[in-house]
Amino acid sequence: MTRRDFGKISTVAGLGLTWGMSRVHAYMDTPAGVSANDKIQVGLIGCRSMGWTNLMDFIRNNEVECVALCDVDSNILEERANELAAKSGKKPAVFVDYRKMMELKEVDVVIIATPDHWHCLPFVDACKAGKDIYVEKPLANSIAECDVMLQAAKKYGRIVAVGQQQRSGAEWLKIMELIKSGTVGEVKRINCWGNFKYGAGRPRVANSSPPPGVDYDRWLGPASERPFNANRFHGFWRMNWAYGGGLATDWGVHLLDMALWAKGDTGQFPQTVVASGGILRFPDHEIQTPDTLNVTFNYGDWLLSWEHNCGLESGPWNRNYGVSFVGTKGTIIANRESWELVPERKNNEPLTAAIPLQANQQNVHQPHVRHFLDAVRSRKQPECSIEIGHTAAVTAHLGNLAYRTGAVLSYDSVQQTFNNPEADKLIKPDYRQPYVFPTL
Ligand SMILES: NC(=O)c1ccc[n+]([C@@H]2O[C@H](COP(=O)([O-])OP(=O)(O)OC[C@H]3O[C@@H](n4cnc5c(N)ncnc54)[C@H](O)[C@@H]3O)[C@@H](O)[C@H]2O)c1
Known part of the structure; x- marks a missing residue:
C-alpha cells in the first residue's frame, strides 16, 4: 500500500469525524518490530532542544525506555544524561558518534533531532541497522537527501514518523474535514506565512x-x-544554507504541509515556483537565508503561497504565523493556537455560516508521538x-531554490532535474570527506 491508496475511512473518536484518506500507510514488506509486551527502547541523537522535547513526550509513555543518548556537545550530553538518570533512575549509554549507538541491538527506535544537514546520514544508517525512526522536520536539507531517505525507508521497511506534529492535531483534522466536505467551497488559493524574530538570527560576531x-x-x-562562529551554531545554524533553509523550511514545512493535506496529499509538486526577497532588514546579521521572502507555488488549478518577514511580530489575519484556506464560500484561518471561518459574501449575504475564533485545546505533540509508538507496534506507517x-x-526547498536562482523554476521529480542548471547544482550537496553521500 502507498500514500496514494485512499481506501479506508477512519473515524476520529471524540470528534465523530471521518476523513476519506487512510490515516495509516503500510508497506507490504515491513519487518516485524518490538513485540506487544516488550518495552520500546529509544536512542536520541541531538539532545539540546527539540530532541529533548521529543524524548520527554516519548518517555511519558510507560512502555518507552531511553537507553542511549548521543550528542557532539559533551556538555549537553552529560547534562541530559544526568537529567534522564534523575527522572528514570537509570543512566543511559552516551555517545558522541551516533554510529556506535546504532550498534546497540537493544535500541529499537532512534529519534533524530540534529540540525537539518545532519538528518540524512544517521537516518539511512538507522534504516540499515533495522531501527525505526522518528525524524525531525524538515526531512533533510536538500532534495537529493530527502529522496535517498525515502528510498532507504522503503528498501529497509522501517516505520518512520516525521516531526510535523500538526498531522496529529484533532483541530487540524476538523479543519481538513470542513474543507473536504465543501463548507468553504472550492479552495483555489492557500496562503501560509511565518513572521518570526528568530529568523533574523543575530548580529555578526567574530569567529x-x-x-x-x-x-x-x-x-x-x-x-x-x-571556522566556528557562535551565531551559526546551536539554534542559529538554521539561517545558513549549509545547515538549514531559514524560515521557509523551518516553519514552512509545518504550514505548507497543512495546505498539501487540505489538497488531498497527491504527492505532486507545483508546475512552477517563483520567489522574491532578500536580506533587506538585517544586513549586519550572521544569516544567508532571506529575512523577507515571498514564494508562489503554481499547481495549475490552485495557488499556494509562502511569505515571511523576520523581525515582525504580527501578520495577516492578526496572526504572526498561520494558514488561510481561501474558498469560494469562505476562508478558514488557522494556526497552532486557534482557528476560525470567515464567510465570503454575495450582495452582502454570507455564503456559509461563520465559525467564530476557536481556541485550540490540544497539545498536538503528545498524540503525534503516541501515533508513532502505535505504528512501531502495529507495523503500519503513522x-x-x-x-x-x-x-x-521538497516543496519548501523548491521555494528556497527559486529564491536562490531568481528563476521561474519547474521541477521534474522523476528525472530529478530543473529547467535551470543553477538549480540543478543545488539539488544535492557535496559531502565533505570522509563523509560520503549515502548509497543503499
Ligand atoms: N517539530 C518541531 O516543532 C520542531 C521544533 C524545533 C526544532 N525542530 C527540528 O529539530 C531539529 C533540531 O533543532 P534544534 O532546535 O533542537 O537544534 P539545536 O541546535 O538546539 O540542537 C541540535 C543538537 O544536535 C546536536 N548535534 C549536532 N550534530 C550532531 C551529530 N552529528 N550527532 C549528534 N548530535 C549532534 C547539537 O550539538 C545539538 O545539541 C531540527 O531539524 C529542527 O528543524 C522541530
Whole structure:
C-alpha cells in the first residue's frame, strides 16, 4: 500500500469525524518490530532542544525506555544524561558518534533531532541497522537527501514518523474535514506565512574557538569546513544554507504541509515556483537565508503561497504565523493556537455560516508521538509518514531554490532535474570527506 491508496475511512473518536484518506500507510514488506509486551527502547541523537522535547513526550509513555543518548556537545550530553538518570533512575549509554549507538541491538527506535544537514546520514544508517525512526522536520536539507531517505525507508521497511506534529492535531483534522466536505467551497488559493524574530538570527560576531567539550568537526559533519562562529551554531545554524533553509523550511514545512493535506496529499509538486526577497532588514546579521521572502507555488488549478518577514511580530489575519484556506464560500484561518471561518459574501449575504475564533485545546505533540509508538507496534506507517515529510520538505526547498536562482523554476521529480542548471547544482550537496553521500 502507498500514500496514494485512499481506501479506508477512519473515524476520529471524540470528534465523530471521518476523513476519506487512510490515516495509516503500510508497506507490504515491513519487518516485524518490538513485540506487544516488550518495552520500546529509544536512542536520541541531538539532545539540546527539540530532541529533548521529543524524548520527554516519548518517555511519558510507560512502555518507552531511553537507553542511549548521543550528542557532539559533551556538555549537553552529560547534562541530559544526568537529567534522564534523575527522572528514570537509570543512566543511559552516551555517545558522541551516533554510529556506535546504532550498534546497540537493544535500541529499537532512534529519534533524530540534529540540525537539518545532519538528518540524512544517521537516518539511512538507522534504516540499515533495522531501527525505526522518528525524524525531525524538515526531512533533510536538500532534495537529493530527502529522496535517498525515502528510498532507504522503503528498501529497509522501517516505520518512520516525521516531526510535523500538526498531522496529529484533532483541530487540524476538523479543519481538513470542513474543507473536504465543501463548507468553504472550492479552495483555489492557500496562503501560509511565518513572521518570526528568530529568523533574523543575530548580529555578526567574530569567529572563535569552539567551546570546550564540543566536537565541532563532527558538528559540521558532511558540510564544508568553516571556522566556528557562535551565531551559526546551536539554534542559529538554521539561517545558513549549509545547515538549514531559514524560515521557509523551518516553519514552512509545518504550514505548507497543512495546505498539501487540505489538497488531498497527491504527492505532486507545483508546475512552477517563483520567489522574491532578500536580506533587506538585517544586513549586519550572521544569516544567508532571506529575512523577507515571498514564494508562489503554481499547481495549475490552485495557488499556494509562502511569505515571511523576520523581525515582525504580527501578520495577516492578526496572526504572526498561520494558514488561510481561501474558498469560494469562505476562508478558514488557522494556526497552532486557534482557528476560525470567515464567510465570503454575495450582495452582502454570507455564503456559509461563520465559525467564530476557536481556541485550540490540544497539545498536538503528545498524540503525534503516541501515533508513532502505535505504528512501531502495529507495523503500519503513522499519520506523518516519510512520504508526507518528503513532499513538504521538497516543496519548501523548491521555494528556497527559486529564491536562490531568481528563476521561474519547474521541477521534474522523476528525472530529478530543473529547467535551470543553477538549480540543478543545488539539488544535492557535496559531502565533505570522509563523509560520503549515502548509497543503499
Ligand atoms: N517539530 C518541531 O516543532 C520542531 C521544533 C524545533 C526544532 N525542530 C527540528 O529539530 C531539529 C533540531 O533543532 P534544534 O532546535 O533542537 O537544534 P539545536 O541546535 O538546539 O540542537 C541540535 C543538537 O544536535 C546536536 N548535534 C549536532 N550534530 C550532531 C551529530 N552529528 N550527532 C549528534 N548530535 C549532534 C547539537 O550539538 C545539538 O545539541 C531540527 O531539524 C529542527 O528543524 C522541530
